[in-house]
Amino acid sequence: MPSLEEELFPSTPGKFKIDRSHAMNRTFHRCFASTSTMFLWALFLIALTASYLSFQSFVDSGSRYFTSSWGGIHWEKQVRTSAQIHRQNGKVVLVTGAAGFVGTHVSLALKKRGDGVVGLDNFNSYYDPSLKKARRALLNTHNVFIVEGDVNDAKLLAKLFDVVAFTHVMHLAAQAGVRYAMENPQSYVHSNIAGLVTLLEACKSANPQPAVVWASSSSVYGLNEKVPFSESDRTDKPASLYAATKKAGEAITHTYNHIYGLSITGLRFFTVYGPWGRPDMAYFSFTKNILQGKPITVYRGKNRVDLARDFTYIDDIVKGCVASLDTAGKSTGSGGKKRGAAPYRIYNLGNTSPVTVPTLVGILERNLKTKAKKNVVDMPGNGDVPFTHANISLARRELGYKPTTDLPTGLKKFVRWYLSYYGYVPGKVSLKVRNSLNQDSRPQSGVVLTTAPEGNDSISVLTSNEMAKGDIETGDGDGNGKYPSGGGDGGGVGGEDGEGKEFGPMMKFEEVIRETETVMTLGL
Numbered sequence: 254m255p256s257l258e259e260e261l262f263p264s265t266p267g268k269f270k271i272d273r274s275h276a277m278n279r280t281f282h283r284c285f286a287s288t289s290t291m292f293l294w295a296l297f298l299i300a301l302t303a304s305y306l307s308f309q310s311f312v313d314s315g316s317r318y319f320t321s322s323w324g325g326i327h328w329e330k331q332v333r334t335s336a337q338i339h340r341q342n343g344k345v346v347l348v349t350g351a352a353g354f355v356g357t358h359v360s361l362a363l364k365k366r367g368d369g370v371v372g373l374d375n376f377n378s379y380y381d382p383s384l385k386k387a388r389r390a391l392l393n394t395h396n397v398f399i400v401e402g403d404v405n406d407a408k409l410l411a412k413l414f415d416v417v418a419f420t421h422v423m424h425l426a427a428q429a430g431v432r433y434a435m436e437n438p439q440s441y442v443h444s445n446i447a448g449l450v451t452l453l454e455a456c457k458s459a460n461p462q463p464a465v466v467w468a469s470s471s472s473v474y475g476l477n478e479k480v481p482f483s484e485s486d487r488t489d490k491p492a493s494l495y496a497a498t499k500k501a502g503e504a505i506t507h508t509y510n511h512i513y514g515l516s517i518t519g520l521r522f523f524t525v526y527g528p529w530g531r532p533d534m535a536y537f538s539f540t541k542n543i544l545q546g547k548p549i550t551v552y553r554g555k556n557r558v559d560l561a562r563d564f565t566y567i568d569d570i571v572k573g574c575v576a577s578l579d580t581a582g583k584s585t586g587s588g589g590k591k592r593g594a595a596p597y598r599i600y601n602l603g604n605t606s607p608v609t610v611p612t613l614v615g616i617l618e619r620n621l622k623t624k625a626k627k628n629v630v631d632m633p634g635n636g637d638v639p640f641t642h643a644n645i646s647l648a649r650r651e652l653g654y655k656p657t658t659d660l661p662t663g664l665k666k667f668v669r670w671y672l673s674y675y676g677y678v679p680g681k682v683s684l685k686v687r688n689s690l691n692q693d694s695r696p697q698s699g700v701v702l703t704t705a706p707e708g709n710d711s712i713s714v715l716t717s718n719e720m721a722k723g724d725i726e727t728g729d730g731d732g733n734g735k736y737p738s739g740g741g742d743g744g745g746v747g748g749e750d751g752e753g754k755e756f757g758p759m760m761k762f763e764e765v766i767r768e769t770e771t772v773m774t775l776g777l
């Protein structure tokens with residue numbers, strides 16, 4: 254086989270012309286052939302790369318679709334709609350922990366005055382998720398959409414800030430509970446430390462940066478003995494891991510304020526209670542146990558001194574949260590860079606009127622018309638502090654914060670809500686079973702017991718389908734809904750998104766009967 258050089262420049266002169274033209278012809282064909290081959294290869298490679306990339310993005314979106322419930326055109330539309338402002342100079346607020354106790358109330362308050370609100374919640378099972386879902390159903394009826402996701406999901410947060418230019422973030426998602434920290438310490442690190450940092454990273458990178466208002470805790474005062482607790486007091490003696498993570502949160506938010514110019518407001522909540530509250534808290538679990546005739550454990554401090562808390566009613570807390578959003582100065586950074594000093598604030602939101610735990614029990618007993626079976630024990634070393642008492646001068650001065658609900662009034666509202674939500678009704682009680690429900694035909698998907706309008710001495714048991722049809726209305730702020738409200742936004746529970754997918758609380762028929770009998774005995 255002649256080499257390429259030989260072919261181009263053959264050593265035999267006699268053949269040169271003929272061979273050369275032939276060779277050039279062949280070369281031309283070869284060149285052309287190799288160029289088209291290369292071209293075809295290039296085309297093939299481009300096509301391969303393109304299909305690989307589109308396959309990747311399909312896989313990405315597919316895996317996201319299957320592993321979490323966010324993303325997609327419909328989802329983005331829901332987020333945008335929920336974020337729409339309906340008043341002049343309204344805010345657009347991302348509320349984390351929106352299916353939580355405080356989060357639900359704050360979201361409703363903001364939405365009702367015309368702000369855009371998007372919720373975020375991971376619906377974890379720290380306490381009965383059906384209560385969280387019921388809160389979500391309530392928010393849905395007010396056109397607040399809750400994104401299901403975790404504050405640790407940086408991609409989700411980036412997406413949310415991409416879809417909506419939030420002016421404010423109300424960060425209420427957290428692992429709550431003082432004593433549970435001994436059982437599950439990592440959950441506190443996950444939510445209160447890692448989750449907070451992930452959220453702040455998203456806020457700092459957002460353009461524009463939102464102002465951040467977040468929930469710290471009265472527990473940061475730890476074992477301090479000076480009362481009332483003031484914001485300038487030391488907070489270096491936490492008594493629980495919960496307290497330590499909240500204290501860490503105050504330090505972490507400070508660095509984001511300092512380095513990136515994020516506007517930060519930390520709110521030290523003092524034992525918040527009220528309708529739609531947290532079942533893990535004492536006032537809630539005491540109510541449940543008292544109604545069920547079960548004993549309650551009442552902790553007692555050193556030297557038999559009663560423990561005391563500055564119990565603060567939810568509506569007062571909501572006013573403090575909203576005032577904090579309204580007075581928060583702007584964040585100054587952009588593109589992740591600080592452009593000037595931004596506000597860093599911390600406020601106590603308490604009631605300034607501590608009440609002992611036995612007094613709390615007494616108020617519940619009166620409202621429930623039942624004596625509690627008290628089991629008084631010395632406070633175990635479980636993270637509890639003996640008392641809390643807020644100095645609220647700073648919040649009063651700078652936020653116009655002025656709590657107006659004392660514990661007896663607030664607990665009365667809570668008890669009304671509790672009875673309504675869990676199916677008790679004031680007055681003479683009879684059980685009215687509607688539609689296909691009767692004692693022989695058990696509902697397949699559970700039933701929901703609601704209170705009847707005041708003056709009507711019956712209880713209705715509704716199926717999920719009936720709820721989906723909108724048979725239950727939520728109470729309004731004045732308790733004027735179809736079913737009596739426990740104040741605030743308490744009331745019946747609406748269906749979710751009109752599709753009737755999730756409702757709460759679901760009670761087994763037997764439970765309904767048993768609990769109803771309890772109420773009848775009480776004569777409530």
Ligand SMILES: O=C(O)[C@H]1O[C@H](OP(=O)(O)OP(=O)(O)OC[C@H]2O[C@@H](n3ccc(=O)[nH]c3=O)[C@H](O)[C@@H]2O)[C@H](O)[C@@H](O)[C@H]1O
Pocket residue numbers: 429430431469470471472522523524525533534535536550551552553560561562610637
């Ligand atoms: O302000 C806060 O920063 C915190 O408030 C709340 O913590 P606490 O003030 O501890 O409320 P809570 O559990 O209702 O106990 C109340 C009292 O009942 C006593 N208590 C409790 C349970 C029990 O079985 N017996 C009992 O005597 C108990 O010893 C205590 O004296 C939030 O849960 C917490 O998430 C955080 O937000």
